[in-house]
Amino acid sequence: MFRHHPGLPWPRLHRHEQVACPFCDALQPAPRLREGEAALCGHCGEELYRNRPRSLSRCVGFSLAAIFFMVLAHAFPFLTMEAAGNRTRLGLWESARALYLDGAFLLSILTVLFTIVAPAVLACGLLYVCAPLMRGKALPGTVTISRWIQLSEPWSMLEVFLLGFIVSLLKLGHLAEIHFETGLWALSAVVFCLAAALGGIDRRELWDRIEVAKLSS
Known part of the structure; x- marks a missing residue:
């Protein structure tokens, strides 16, 4: 799951890395985020990482x-x-x-x-x-x-x-x-x-x- 800021361009690259949720340890894809987006765990909803504005x-x-x-x-x-x-x-x-x-x-x-x-x-x-x-x-x-x-x-x-x-x-x-x-x-x-x-x-x-x-x- 992702929260994003509309109107920003998508990143140029796509990666296939994975990240483990710090709360439930669920392993899931870790794509690049646009500025203002946050990646959420698809299992428990915990925030995985964030691309902070500015x-x-x-x-x-x-x-x-x-x-x-x-x-x-x-x-x-x-x-x-x-x-x-x-x-x-x-x-x-x-x-x-x-x-x-x-x-x-x-x-x-x-x-x-x-x-x-x-x-x-x-x-x-x-x-x-x-x-x-x-x-x-x-x-x-x-x-x-x-x-x-x-x-x-x-x-x-x-x-x-x-x-x-x-x-x-x-x-x-x-x-x-x-x-x-x-x-x-x-x-x-x-x-x-x-x-x-x-x-x-x-x-x-x-x-x-x-x-x-x-x-x-």
């Missing part, structure tokens, strides 16, 4: 915003603590460096990978892949980068970092005077923008658009 535009916009806020998060500290006349400013890189100096080498490396490298790969990769697809183009390495995006998505743990940061604040609040800085709000905006960019386009739809762009070039 999905590429939203993905590109939120990816650009994530990169912008990421620059702010790295350029400014996210926390200032004052205690006993000492003033400490903390940022993402400073957090990793402090862990390294304390001897937690592995934790320092993981902090850099999960809070700096993985989010940057996601945002820049989505922009590299989706921006040309808006014009029906696929840049060199699009397939490889799309795979890297899918691999790095589960390892982007900025929200986990923020949650741990909040828990730490609850413990440090009575020991020092704490001031929130620009980096904290920028980091929160990065989490929101990445979630919106990743949620803006379906994986199956993304691979469909890449396939059509490569075959038409």
Whole structure:
């Protein structure tokens, strides 16, 4: 079953892939959808996947915003603590460096990978892949980068970092005077923008658009 938006052209290609319903596990054909359509399970009616209207535009916009806020998060500290006349400013890189100096080498490396490298790969990769697809183009390495995006998505743990940061604040609040800085709000905006960019386009739809762009070039 399909819900569609009238007046849009049918896709150029027809495929014979199958998809399993996430609710009842029924296996059924998975044709390409026009923009605005949703594929429904013919057995239970659960939505299988969707071609969201203006999905590429939203993905590109939120990816650009994530990169912008990421620059702010790295350029400014996210926390200032004052205690006993000492003033400490903390940022993402400073957090990793402090862990390294304390001897937690592995934790320092993981902090850099999960809070700096993985989010940057996601945002820049989505922009590299989706921006040309808006014009029906696929840049060199699009397939490889799309795979890297899918691999790095589960390892982007900025929200986990923020949650741990909040828990730490609850413990440090009575020991020092704490001031929130620009980096904290920028980091929160990065989490929101990445979630919106990743949620803006379906994986199956993304691979469909890449396939059509490569075959038409």
